[in-house]
Each structure stands twice: as C-alpha cells, then as structure tokens.
Amino acid sequence: MSDVTAPFVGVIMGTYNQANYISHALDGVLMQRGEFPVKIFLSDDGSTDGTREICQKYKEQHPDRIYLLMSEENTKGKIVESLYDKCFSSGVKYVAMCEGDDYWTDPRKLIKQVELLESDLHLSVAIHSQAVIFDGMEGQNFVQGNIFCKKRVALEDVLACFPCNFTASLLFRNPKTLPSWFYTTVSRDHALLIWLATFGDIYFMDDVMAVYRQHPAGITKTIAKKPFEELIAVNERKTSFLVELDGYFNKKYSSIIRKHIFHQFEEALTLSRLHGRRFSAFRYWLKMLQHDYARTVRMSVAFLIKRLHF
Template sequence: MNSRPESDIMKNWGPAREPLLSIVCPTYNHEHFVAQTLDSFLAQQTDFPFEVVINDDCSTDGTAAIVADYARRYPGIIRPQFQSENQYQQGNHPCPGLFRLSRGKYIAFCEGDDYWTDPFKLQKQVDFLEHHLDYVITYHDAVAFNEHGMQGVQLQGKGQRDATSLELMQGRPISTLTTCFRNVLHEMPRELAGAPLTDLVWWALLGAHGKGKYLGDIAPAAYRVHSGGVFSMRSDKKKLQMTLHTYGALANYYFRIGNVPLYEHCQVQLFGLSISAISPLKKLLALALVARNVSVNLLRRATSSTARG
C-alpha cells in the first residue's frame, strides 16, 4: 500500500488545481492487483496536476472496497465511479463515458491489473505533447509477465517507432497501458461502438488529429497476463474473431465517411484475416473463388471497353 501522502504528490503542482491530465483506469475483479496499479499512479512525479478517474464495473470481489479506501485517502486526486450493474456484460464499454468525465487536456490509460514502473512517465509524455502540436499520442514499451515471470516486450519492431497519422487510422497496434493522448475522444461513431478491440478503434480515431510518438527513454510498463484478463487469456481463435469484427467495424465507418483508401485497407485486412481463420482446404476454395471473381471483373471491364470503342 502506498505511504506517500497526498500533499507530497501535489507539492510541485503550483497554484493550479484543475488537472492537466486524467488517468483513466477501468477495473473489474482486480482485488489482488489494483493497489499496485494505483500506487504506480500515485508514484508519478509531475509539475502539473493530474487526476485518477477509476471505474469499478460491479466487481464481485474486494476491488470496490480497495478503490474506495484509496479515494478516501486521496480525495484531491482519485475520482471513483462505482457501477451497480456490470456494464461490460451488457455490451457497454466503460471508456467512452470515462473519457467524457475526464477533465484533463490529456488522458493516460491503464487498466486495474497493469501498472507503470517509471515515476517520470507522465511528465515526459505531457512535455512532448505540449511542445509538439502535430502529435496526438505518445507511447512506450510494455513487458508482459505472469506468475512465472517475464515474457518479453509486448510489441517489437514496428511497435517501437513513431506512427504516421495514416498508420494510426489504419489501426496500428500500440501497448494500450503505455499511452498518453489528447482528450479528443468524446463520441464513438455508431459503427465502432461495439468493436471488440476498442484500443485499435481509439488509435484510428486519434489518427485524424495527428501523429504518434514512441518514447524509448520511458521504462517499460508491466502488462499482467492472468486468468481474469479480458483479452490476454482469450484463445487465438477468439482473438482472431475479435480482430475480424473490429476491422469490419472500421471498414463500415470509413465507407460511411467516404474514405475509400482506408475502407479498402480494412477490406484487405479482413481478407487476410479471414483466410488465416479457415482450414487449408477452405483456403484453396476461397482463393479459387477470388481468382474466379477477378477473372469475371476483368472480362466485364474488357467487354465494356470494347463496346464503348
């Protein structure tokens, strides 16, 4: 349990008390983890005010009591939200509402079973965004771990570099618990409201506002893999289905707003994912069908061109 008093956290904030940044933290049945998560928030050393907007989605363990105790001890920082019915099970993701509740110019995100390891993380991310208006989001590394130990960096290669606006709009993966972004996600388009991979949807929407910055000098955050994890413990088949559903939702959204290149990008992703989801024999049948459709389309274009000639 964190012993750092609230006055010590606020001592460098200056006279302003309106938060510049809001930490958004959804939690559910994280009794064994949420104290470590909150402690990692309260360990942050900043020269600006921040708040913690934490939502307990009607946990059935002791999570709500732990959150309430922290809110009592840190009333100027922690703003708890307690649900009387589980909203996630009803298809209502808590984050759009939490984003709207957030008073900060920036939002940092971390679920109640993960935690941060760098006490200067928020200061570095906010400093960058304050001085680079063409960027909308910053992020860094995260290390996955379970009860047996570390499993390695969550995203490597492409994940460890900056992202263009286009790459964000295409739904490029980012370690969600590492992000700090501008508070511009106030409404969710109807096509994207039910997308399972909500983080890919957020990055896509943020891409319309700017670029992404990878900050390699921030110590990796800790991504916990456990049996209660909403995504980490899903089967590979289920994860694939969730990704298909999400790209389908993005395709519908881009079709409605008339962005043909992004619509076609999502369709290509859907095609590749669909092929990988079926058996080898079905792959051959699907590729044969694609070849047939391409041949028919080419023939129609040739016939139309000849007729016009």
C-alpha cells in the same frame, strides 16, 4: 499548467475483479511526479472479489485525486464509456490510460510524455515501450518495443498494424469526443489509437515505463476459451468494424484495411475447420474468394498441394 483547480492530466482506469492487481495500478499513477495536477478516473464494473472495496479505500484516501464510478452489476465494459465522457469533459488537456491489471513503473513517465507533447504541437500522442509479463510463466516475459519501426508514426502506420495494444503507454491530447465506430469494435485499444492519429502524428519513445500484464483472468485469455459461436461472433465484430472504418475514411485506406478484412475471413475459416464446421468453413472461403480472388486461389492451391504431398 498554472491552473491547479482542474486536472492537467486525466488517467482513465477501468477494473473488474482485479483485487490482486488494482492497488499496483493505482500506486503507479499516484507516484507520478510533476508540477501539474493529475486525476484518476476510476470505474469498477460490479466486482465481487474485493476490488470494489479497494477502490473505495483509495478514493477515501485521495478524495481530490480520484473520481470513482461504480456499478452494482457487471455492465460488460459499458461503464467505461461513461468514464471516457467524464474525463474528456473535465477540462483535462492530456489523457493517459491504465487498465486495472497493468501498472506504470517510472515516476517520471507523465513528465517525459507531457514535455514531448508540449514541445511539438503536431503530435497527438506520446507512446513508449512496455514490459509484457505473463503471470506464472515468467520465462515468457519480454519487452514490447516499437512495432512501427519508426519514431514518428502516421495514421497509415497505425492502420497497417492491426491490432496493437499499448494502452498503459499512451498519453494523448484530449480529443473531446470519440467516433461511433470506437464502440463497435472488440479492440478498442487500436480503435482509440486510430482515432487519435487523425489529429496528428504519434511519437514512439524507447523508454520502458509500464507493464502490460497477461494472466489467466485477462480478457485475451478469456476470449480464447470461449466456444465456437462466441469466437465467430468476435471475429465478425472485428470484420464489421473494419468495413465501417473503410467507409468512414471514404476508402482512402482501402488497400490497407481490405488486407485486414481478408485476414478476418481467413481466421474465421480456420476456426470453422478446427471446430469441424464444414459448411461454415465453405461460407468463409467463398467470402475470401469474393474479397480477393487471386489471393484466395493461390492459398487454396498451396493448401491442396500440401495435403497431397503428405
């Protein structure tokens, strides 16, 4: 920690058209206390709403604490891949993350997480609870606590909880590289957690030290509004990721991963039915049947009984 020439903690922050939120995100990092140097690795993916100018202003005010990467056009998130490389190769020991519309609430967040990881070399990640806030729907706000139901979490536990999103809560040891399958999935938050869990256990802290924001412009909401073809494409990307993951681990965790694959087929079947795509629905039913015959038959019989009953 005595080397002040290189950042000790790197914070990866990607943003796109988040002018109403990005200052809050940056301030949450800049307020962090600690004797160790912290550097923000910030990217703007071709924003047109003033986010770009806000990022430039913060860079000018904190030239030594912010590395800024900007794109003239929207790269659909590709720019963040360069941000990972830049952060990992900068010499940081630990890495944290915060999306441009999320923010940290505790000025001692990094201190608490760093102290935990420094005290236990068998841990690869320190994660904590977060508040989930719905813009314009405050009555739905809640605290997202420990979904793993245990303090110390292993790779099997992470694989079982698919997907999970604690991006703003993570602090992890610098992994130096990312696997190829990290870039093929829709849910990179979960893919990252899976990769990090291959290096050591994850410890879940009860402290609520960040806010995960849900709003109309958020990525989750945007996906939900897409047409059938795009929704199915997202579903199939998730399925392909799971298949690739199963191969990567040499089918060691097939009993867990295959359940998620089945769920993806089931989701695709439901989407097809809701959009009146009967042939597509039949195709995914066949995939379910091939993947898990007994489970598919049970579900099909239950569905027919329900239809006949009503």
